Structures are given as C-alpha cells and as structure tokens.
Amino acid sequence: MLLSDGTGLSRLAKALAGVALVGVLAGCQVRPLYSTAAGTEAKLASVSISEADDRVEQQVRNDLIFLFTGGAGEAQSAAYHLEMDVNVRTIGVLTDVVKDRARAGRVTVSADYNLTKAGTGETLASGKRSAVAVVDYPTQEFAKLRAVRDAENRGAREVAELIRADVAAALARR
Template sequence: MLLSDGTGLSRLVKALAGIALAGALAGCQVRPLYSTPSGTEGKIASVSISEAGDRVEQQVRNDLIFLFTGGAGEPQNATYHLEMDVSVRVVGVLNDVSTDTMRAGRVIVSADYNLTQSDSGETLASGKRTAAAMVDFPAQEFAKLRAIRDAENRAAREVAELIRADVASALSRR
C-alpha cells in the first residue's frame, strides 16, 4: 500500500538521491584558491630565489620573498631553489596619428622559472608566466617614465603571484 499510491515511492527516490548526493560530495575537497595546504607553508618558506639582474627582476624577487615568507626574509638553509629570468617589453597600442606619438601602451613582464631541490638538483616545477599592465603615456617625459615604472611594478607583482601559486602547487604534491 505504501508504494502503490506513489507518495511513498517519491519519498524513497528523494531519500536515495539525497544519500547519493551526500556520498558524492563527501569526496569533494573545497578550499580557498590562494590557500596553502597544511605543511606547504613550511616548504614554501624554505625556497631561496636567484639573484636579480635588473630592477624589474628585483621587484619580482622581492614580491616572491614576501609572498613565500610573509615578510620574514629569505631562509638561511633553503631546501628548494627558484631560478628566474625576467624580461620586460613596453609596447605602444594607441598611436596619435597627428603627432605620431603613442598615447597608451602595455608593459609586459615575462618570467621563466625553474624550481629545483637544493640537495639533489631535481627539477620540481618549471614554466613561464607573463603579465601585462596597461599604461597611459603622458606628454611630459618624467611622467611617462614614472607611469612605465608603475606599470612594471604592477605586472611584476602579478607575475610573482602566479609563480607563487605554481610553486605552492608543486610543493603540495611532494
């Protein structure tokens, strides 16, 4: 009688669907995008970074040191080493035809990186990350240079955050 009127059957189906959904969600792992799994903070804080060759590479390096250690500085006995090569391009994208000058542009910062284990030299992660920052070119030369520098700093910070996410991902798998 319970199954013959249809209401018991729909309750049974709903109950089974609820149990199946709960079982499927039990295997899910949800965590914030920029969080680090437990144990990864210690690993990421023991990454040394190669010396910089120019101002923008130094900016990326400084941002990475801060992101890796939370402002504590570089580790004394690093377990991992991050080798970087950073390049910068300034590209004009909006040309004023009457004066033949660029009015707006893009600063593109690219970084090739290689994360290795310090003792064995084994490569754990490598790749290339690129970030672009838009910039307006004012008529005054000093203001133009300052705008380009600000755009370089913004793009360098973004590249550092991308590399940090890659390094954290590689170290969480170890």
C-alpha cells in the same frame, strides 16, 4: 499500487540521490591554501630564488622573497630552488595620428619558472605566468619613463603573487 501513484518512486529516487550526494561529499577534501596546518609557510620560507639579470626580474625576485618569508629575508637553508626568467615587453596601443606619438600603452611582464628540490634536482612545479599593466604616456619624457617603470613594478608584483600561489599549491601537495 506503490509504484503506480509515483510517490514511492520519487521517495526512492530522493533517497538514492541523497546517498549519492553524501558519498560524493565524503570524498571531497577542502584545505585552505594559506593554512598553517600543512606546514606550507615553513616550506615557502625554505625556497631560494635565482639571481636576477635586470631591474624587473629583481623586482619580481624581491616581491617573491617578501611573499615567501613574510618579510623575514632570503632563506638561509634552502630545501627548494626556484629558477626564474623574466621578460618585459612595452607596446603603445593608442596612437595620436597627427603627432605620430603613442598616448597609452601596455607593459607585459612574463616569467618562466621552475621549482626543484635542492638536494635531488627533482622538478616539483614549472610554468609561465604573465601580467599586463596599462600605462598612460604623458607628454613629458621623464614622466613617461616613470609611468612605464611604475607599470613594470605593478606587473612584477602581480606575476610574483601568481608564482607564489603556484609554488604554495605545489608545496602543499608534498
């Protein structure tokens, strides 16, 4: 009679589902990426970054140094080394057919990076990140150059933030 009316079965199913849910949640480990408990900030502050080859790579490098150390400057004693290669590509996407001139464009900043331990050279994280910044081309040439430079800076800042998040996640696992 207990199983025939369905209430006993539904109670049993609910109880089993509750036990299964508690078991699944017990295995979860939630830890904020920016928490200071794991010592991630100290690890980030001990990352040295490779020298830059061009202006945009220098912008990414400067943004990363600021993000890693909170504005304290470059790491003096580096436990980790971040090797970077940054590329920039600018393309016009909206062309005025009559004047044969682009009116808007896209600036794509992409960076390949490799994080290694300074002492052993063991690779901890590597990857490629990119960001796209749109730009309007004014008719004045200097204004156009300045608009492209501003778009490169925006793309560099976004790439630096993405790389910082990747490096912080890799160092938090250590």
